[in-house]
Amino acid sequence: xxxxxxxxxxxxxxRLITLQRPQALNAxxxxxxxxxxxxLNAAQADPDTRAVVLAGSRKAFxxxxxxxxxxxxxxxxxxxxxxxxxxxxxxxxxxxxxxxxNGFALGGGCELAMHADIIIASEDARFGQPEINxxxxxxxxxxxxxxxxxxxxxxxxxxxxxxxxxARQAQRAGLVSEVTQPELxxxxxxxxxxxxxxKAPLAVxxxxxxxxxxxxxxxxxxxxxxRHAFTVLAGSRDRDEGIRAFQxxxxxxxxxx
Ligand code: DAK
Numbered sequence: 001x002x003x004x005x006x007x008x009x010x011x012x013x014x015r016l017i018t019l020q021r022p023q024a025l026n027a028x029x030x031x032x033x034x035x036x037x038x039x040l041n042a043a044q045a046d047p048d049t050r051a052v053v054l055a056g057s058r059k060a061f062x063x064x065x066x067x068x069x070x071x072x073x074x075x076x077x078x079x080x081x082x083x084x085x086x087x088x089x090x091x092x093x094x095x096x097x098x099x100x101x102n103g104f105a106l107g108g109g110c111e112l113a114m115h116a117d118i119i120i121a122s123e124d125a126r127f128g129q130p131e132i133n134x135x136x137x138x139x140x141x142x143x144x145x146x147x148x149x150x151x152x153x154x155x156x157x158x159x160x161x162x163x164x165x166x167a168r169q170a171q172r173a174g175l176v177s178e179v180t181q182p183e184l185x186x187x188x189x190x191x192x193x194x195x196x197x198x199k200a201p202l203a204v205x206x207x208x209x210x211x212x213x214x215x216x217x218x219x220x221x222x223x224x225x226x227r228h229a230f231t232v233l234a235g236s237r238d239r240d241e242g243i244r245a246f247q248x249x250x251x252x253x254x255x256x257x
Pocket of ligand 1: 023024025027028063064065066067068078081083084087104106107108109130131134138139140
């Protein structure tokens with residue numbers, strides 16, 4: 001039973017994971033990251049879960065790594081940091097992950113949102129990498145993923161000044177796909193998750209993998225990966241079902257094979 005998260009099963013096919021340390025603006029402790037990794041492992045192993053929405057509270061998605069806990073770690077502690085394994089699990093989660101961001105997404109919180117495949121933000125969301133103000137720098141992929149998401153100039157400005165950007169700036173830059181009213185953020189993320197949950201799971205999985213490949217490979221290799229993934233799907237029963245359903249003018253029923 002997780003202590004720092006709530007997990008809800010929203011039929012059909014969607015899990016909603018809500019970070020629950022509102023008293024500390026959902027600061028990411030080792031325990032919280034461990035519980036999140038456990039929940040994502042469970043979601044990945046469950047064939048009935050086809051998409052996951054990750055949300056925070058009204059005031060904060062997450063305000064970063066827990067600074068109190070971080071202060072207790074020295075160089076050796078950081079080298080042996082158990083949170084690394086949790087971040088790896090989050091990075092390699094192979095089902096669609098949608099972040100519903102209300103309020104602050106700062107430091108590790110911004111990095112956590114950027115691990116999601118899609119970010120839906122409320123009008124009052126703030127994205128930032130303020131680590132520089134603590135004499136440190138982003139450590140969970142912020143320098144790499146932020147630059148790819150918003151481009152060099154804005155990423156440099158955010159990381160070197162520590163100043164956050166608002167939801168509209170984040171949307172214009174491409175970090176966020178949609179901006180909603182605060183009370184609708186989770187609902188909109190769930191709608192998108194439901195939409196994706198109705199698609200063929202193998203196609204969704206390989207499409208996600210191919211899109212992520214584009215972030216860290218050259219065009220020719222990425223295109224080669226896409227070709228192979230496309231070919232693999234030609235052997236799936238869901239592909240036959242999709243084409244047959246179109247011809248028979250009905251909604252396809254996908255089984256994940
Ligand atoms: N850690 C711990 N507690 C935090 C926190 C945080 N990051 N952010 C907020 N809190 C706590 C506050 O201490 C306060 O607790 P009490 O004093 O009431 O006990 C409570 O949450 C409410 O916060 P405030 O009173 O400050 O609320 P305000 O509305 O006035 O301000 C704020 C909201 C978000 C602007 C402010 O709280 C703030 O600046 N928070 C810190 C944001 C920050 O600097 N984030 C970056 C942390 S460093 C790595 C992976 C990841 C990382 C590093 C390494 N590896 C895998 C190697 C990540 C590093 C970081 O994220």
